[in-house]
Amino acid sequence: DIQMTQSPSSLSASVGDRVTITCRASQGITNSLAWYQQKLGKAPNLLIYDVSRLESGVPARFSGSGSGTDYTLTISSLQPEDFATYYCQQYQSMPFTFGPGTKVDIK
Amino acid sequence: QVLLVQSGPEVKAPGSSVKVSCKASGGSFNTYAFSWVRQAPGQGLEWMGGIIPLLGTPNYAQNFQDRVTIIADESTSTAYMELSSLRSADTAVYYCARGGGTYFRNWGQGTPVTVSS
Numbered sequence: 001d002i003q004m005t006q007s008p009s010s011l012s013a014s015v016g017d018r019v020t021i022t023c024r025a026s027q028g029i030t031n032s033l034a035w036y037q038q039k040l041g042k043a044p045n046l047l048i049y050d051v052s053r054l055e056s057g058v059p060a061r062f063s064g065s066g067s068g069t070d071y072t073l074t075i076s077s078l079q080p081e082d083f084a085t086y087y088c089q090q091y092q093s094m095p096f097t098f099g100p101g102t103k104v105d106i107k
Numbered sequence: 108q109v110l111l112v113q114s115g116p117e118v119k120a121p122g123s124s125v126k127v128s129c130k131a132s133g134g135s136f137n138t139y140a141f142s143w144v145r146q147a148p149g150q151g152l153e154w155m156g157g158i159i160p161l162l163g164t165p166n167y168a169q170n171f172q173d174r175v176t177i178i179a180d181e182s183t184s185t186a187y188m189e190l191s192s193l194r195s196a197d198t199a200v201y202y203c204a205r206g207g208g209t210y211f212r213n214w215g216q217g218t219p220v221t222v223s224s
Contacts, residue, residue: 001169032209034210034211036152036211043202043214043215043216043217044152044202044204044211044214045214046210046211046212049210049212050210055212087151087152089152089210089211091209091210094166094168095154095168095169095170096142096154096157096209097154098151098152098153098154099151100151101151101152
């Protein structure tokens with residue numbers, strides 16, 4: 001199985017801050033990587049797929065990058081509605097696996 | 108606009124089984140993969156398995172291989188997940204999710220399953 005790790009596990013930030021979350025796969029995943037946002041008590045919401053493709057309706061302040069085993073989600077200017085937990089997911093091979101999540105809260 | 112509506116909360120005894128449904132509306136039912144993802148309280152997301160209705164053959168994560176059954180009923184546009192031999196560690200919210208390239212674009216609202224004696 002491909003193991004996914006994320007760092008940091010949590011962070012505190014202020015509105016307007018630039019936030020970067022890192023995801024690392026235990027082996028190369030050929031750009032088969034997605035990012036999700038999950039708010040408390042809600043289902044996850046797809047933000048980015050294929051490393052850097054922005055899902056329809058997702059604000060342009062979200063962006064993704066990376067290759068091989070290392071990937072990054074960036075929020076260019078944090079907004080109040082962005083406080084949530086973020087997960088990466090690989091779909092290079094089954095079982096599809098998620099990172100443990102990064103909780104973004106208010107400083 | 109794809110909508111996935113799941114069945115309601117369940118409380119089950121240890122050792123029993125639970126069957127959760129996920130009714131899809133909008134879009135093509137047959138050609139997209141349906142997966143089941145669970146989330147234990149305060150924990151992350153865990154993929155259990157999935158199925159492409161057109162192909163009919165499910166794929167299961169090794170962790171659930173012996174206990175989970177995933178089917179898709181084209182006549183009602185509904186996917187089902189049944190988990191047997193329930194234990195307290197199976198207490199979680201169970202989500203159905205639909206996607207094309209096996210990322211998950213559409214999610215159901217989640218079905219809480221509590222396993223308790």
